[in-house]
Amino acid sequence: MSAGTAAEFEPVVGRYLSLEIAGRRHRLYVEEAGSGTPLLCLHTAGADSRQWRGVLNDPEITAHHRVIAFDLPRHGKSSPPEGWHEDGDYALTTDAYVEVILAVTRALKLDRPLVVGCSIGGRVVLHLALRHPDLFGGVIGLQSGAHVDPYYDLEWLDRPDVHGGMACAGIVSGLVGPSAPAADRWETLWHYMQGGPGVFKGDLYFYAGEGDIRDTVSAIDIDRCPVFLLSGEYDYSATPDDTHAVAEAIGTDEVQIMSGMGHFPMSEDPERFLGYFRPTLERARTTRDRN
Amino acid sequence: MTEGLSVGSALSRLPELVNADADLVRRGRYVSTTFLIGADDTSWLVGVDEGRIRVAEGPFVMPRWRFALRASASTWERFWQPDPGPGWHDVMALVKFRRLVAEGDLHPFMANLLWFKDVLAAPRALHAVAAGAAR
Numbered sequence: 001m002s003a004g005t006a007a008e009f010e011p012v013v014g015r016y017l018s019l020e021i022a023g024r025r026h027r028l029y030v031e032e033a034g035s036g037t038p039l040l041c042l043h044t045a046g047a048d049s050r051q052w053r054g055v056l057n058d059p060e061i062t063a064h065h066r067v068i069a070f071d072l073p074r075h076g077k078s079s080p081p082e083g084w085h086e087d088g089d090y091a092l093t094t095d096a097y098v099e100v101i102l103a104v105t106r107a108l109k110l111d112r113p114l115v116v117g118c119s120i121g122g123r124v125v126l127h128l129a130l131r132h133p134d135l136f137g138g139v140i141g142l143q144s145g146a147h148v149d150p151y152y153d154l155e156w157l158d159r160p161d162v163h164g165g166m167a168c169a170g171i172v173s174g175l176v177g178p179s180a181p182a183a184d185r186w187e188t189l190w191h192y193m194q195g196g197p198g199v200f201k202g203d204l205y206f207y208a209g210e211g212d213i214r215d216t217v218s219a220i221d222i223d224r225c226p227v228f229l230l231s232g233e234y235d236y237s238a239t240p241d242d243t244h245a246v247a248e249a250i251g252t253d254e255v256q257i258m259s260g261m262g263h264f265p266m267s268e269d270p271e272r273f274l275g276y277f278r279p280t281l282e283r284a285r286t287t288r289d290r291n
Numbered sequence: 292m293t294e295g296l297s298v299g300s301a302l303s304r305l306p307e308l309v310n311a312d313a314d315l316v317r318r319g320r321y322v323s324t325t326f327l328i329g330a331d332d333t334s335w336l337v338g339v340d341e342g343r344i345r346v347a348e349g350p351f352v353m354p355r356w357r358f359a360l361r362a363s364a365s366t367w368e369r370f371w372q373p374d375p376g377p378g379w380h381d382v383m384a385l386v387k388f389r390r391l392v393a394e395g396d397l398h399p400f401m402a403n404l405l406w407f408k409d410v411l412a413a414p415r416a417l418h419a420v421a422a423g424a425a426r
Contacts, residue, residue, distance in 0.1 A: 149387070151386050151387040163402065167404060170401070170405045174402075249323055
């Protein structure tokens with residue numbers, strides 16, 4: 001918005017959802033916009049739902065979808081549950097991640113929502129399609145890989161003699177595509193700078209190890225739960241080759257590499273991303289409605 | 292596209308590129324260390340003093356440094372292209388694809404990673420200067 005234009009609210013509403021997850025009370029921050037087929041949006045490791053601002057504000061999408069983005073516990077405005085200080089080091093597991101998504105889906109009474117997730121979200125949607133194909137109308141994986149080849153020591157992300165926010169932003173800065181607009185690049189990095197201690201590292205426990213789905217990904221039945229894959233060309237974490245390997249394993253032609261983009265497409269360059277995402281989402285919706 | 296910068300010419304210009312960038316110097320005000328850049332069999336020592344740098348070209352008899360970044364000369368030259376392409380565009384991408392090895396005490400590097408990335412990418416600006424001069 002340029003200086004001098006009127007102040008205005010976006011059509012995005014943020015609220016806190018109080019709910020039970022795995023036997024503990026949580027207060028989750030949830031944003032939503034639009035109405036229609038539910039679209040649940042999952043942010044990347046160490047970030048939060050602000051990454052979905054472009055999708056939540058897109059009138060073409062919100063005309064057909066109830067778009068919902070929530071902050072995972074410990075991320076954004078979702079504090080960890082009571083007693084977190086005695087939990088030891090945070091380490092996200094597949095079971096815990098899937099349970100959060102199911103709890104939100106139940107709490108909001110979402111009927112066969114489409115789910116789009118990026119990075120760890122792009123991994124967990126594969127687990128959702130494998131474990132709960134009938135609960136979801138289809139999944140869209142951004143930067144989906146069945147595993148990630150480690151390339152740095154995660155210890156640097158959470159130790160008292162290194163600023164965690166700056167280290168996290170430093171690690172991911174090159175994962176933003178080089179043509180991303182400066183405002184969106186730095187918005188994306190700011191989310192990383194704001195992450196709580198050990199949160200990005202704890203998410204990577206799932207991404208870099210425990211959530212490896214190579215052994216079972218081929219068992220996904222895309223007739224029961226269609227899978228759509230979009231990946232950025234410049235991503236060296238979940239590479240285009242990794243995404244193509246997933247597509248091949250599950251037998252889908254629904255895979256596209258987004259030119260010039262990196263690991264955070266919806267956040268690093270929302271406009272460019274929407275050009276790829278809108279038609280994919282439309283096909284996902286049509287497929288869901290037919291099934 | 293200009294021809295690739297040689298590692299030696301890029302690094303010889305690095306001090307002026309960094310030290311003339313007031314914001315880069317400000318962001319590096321807590322960085323004081325010495326690191327080594329290796330390209331094939333040649334090495335350079337980069338001294339950092341509160342965000343300002345100086346560069347010395349080897350060979351060295353008994354070099355001392357906190358950490359070293361080693362890659363082939365062709366890797367550095369491609370990294371410094373204005374548009375190096377996927378996998379060559381970022382230091383951590385070079386690490387991921389095993390094109391660059393970071394070794395030694397990496398604490399200063401990892402604690403100031405955004406700053407070091409910008410310092411190491413600074414020679415890309417020389418292409419813009421060369422392209423302007425050619426016009």
